[in-house]
Amino acid sequence: LMNRTDGDTYADIRKASIAMKQELLILEDKENKSYILKNMYGDIAYSNGLLYVEIEPSMEKYFKCLKDNFTKLKLPILFSFKTNGGFQLYKILKSYAYPPYLTAFDKNVAQDGQQTISVTNSVADWRMLLGYVDIKQNALEETGKRNPNWDKIIKADKGAMYQRWQDFNTRVIKPGIEEINAISDIFVKDVITETSGRGGKVSRVTFVVQ
Numbered sequence: 001l002m003n004r005t006d007g008d009t010y011a012d013i014r015k016a017s018i019a020m021k022q023e024l025l026i027l028e029d030k031e032n033k034s035y036i037l038k039n040m041y042g043d044i045a046y047s048n049g050l051l052y053v054e055i056e057p058s059m060e061k062y063f064k065c066l067k068d069n070f071t072k073l074k075l076p077i078l079f080s081f082k083t084n085g086g087f088q089l090y091k092i093l094k095s096y097a098y099p100p101y102l103t104a105f106d107k108n109v110a111q112d113g114q115q116t117i118s119v120t121n122s123v124a125d126w127r128m129l130l131g132y133v134d135i136k137q138n139a140l141e142e143t144g145k146r147n148p149n150w151d152k153i154i155k156a157d158k159g160a161m162y163q164r165w166q167d168f169n170t171r172v173i174k175p176g177i178e179e180i181n182a183i184s185d186i187f188v189k190d191v192i193t194e195t196s197g198r199g200g201k202v203s204r205v206t207f208v209v210q
Helices: 009-022 057-064 084-094 123-129 138-143 150-156 165-183
Strands: 024-029 034-039 041-047 050-055 117-122 188-196 201-209
Touching: 009 041, 009 050, 050 057, 084 165, 084 201, 117 123, 123 165, 123 201, 165 188, 165 201
Parallel strands: none
Antiparallel strands: 024 034, 041 050, 117 201, 188 201
C-alpha cells in the first residue's frame, strides 16, 4: 500500500505513532454548544514489523456502538495522497459524498453534469478540521463549556502556519483539491468563498463535491 522501498519506514512509523499518541479528538455538539476532548489511543508499540495500537478505554464505547454516521475509506486511495491538505480534505468531503445525499457516479453523464453536494464551514473551522490549529493551547480552556471559538484560538496560536486565507488557499486548499480530483473517488467541482467585515476578508468556504 505504501509502496516504500527506502530505509526510513521505521523512522516514519515511529513519528506517526508519536503523532497518534498526542492527537486529541473533539466530540462536538454544535447545536447544544458543548464538546468533549479525548485522547483516542492508549499504548502504541512497534516490534518485529507489527504495530500494536490500543484504543483508549474511555473511547471503547464509541467504537463498539458505531452503527451509523461513519465513513468507509479505501486504503489504496488514502496511501496515494502526497499532501496533507489533500489527505485531510478528502477524508472530510468523502464523509458527505454517499447516498442518499449524493448518488453514485453516472458513466452516461459528463463530469460537469454529475449530481453535487455542498459542504460549508467557516475558514476557522476548516483550519481546525484540516489540522492547522493547535487545540491543546490554553485559549481552548478559556472558551469554557461553549462551542470553541476557533478564531480566538487561531489568533493565539503563535506558531500556526498559513494564517492568511491567501496562503492557506495557495499552500493547502488548491494543492489538496488538485490531488483529490486526480486520484480519488470524489471530485471537487467548485470552491465558493464568502467575505465579511472590513476589507472583504474571506470568512466562509463552500466545497461543491461530486
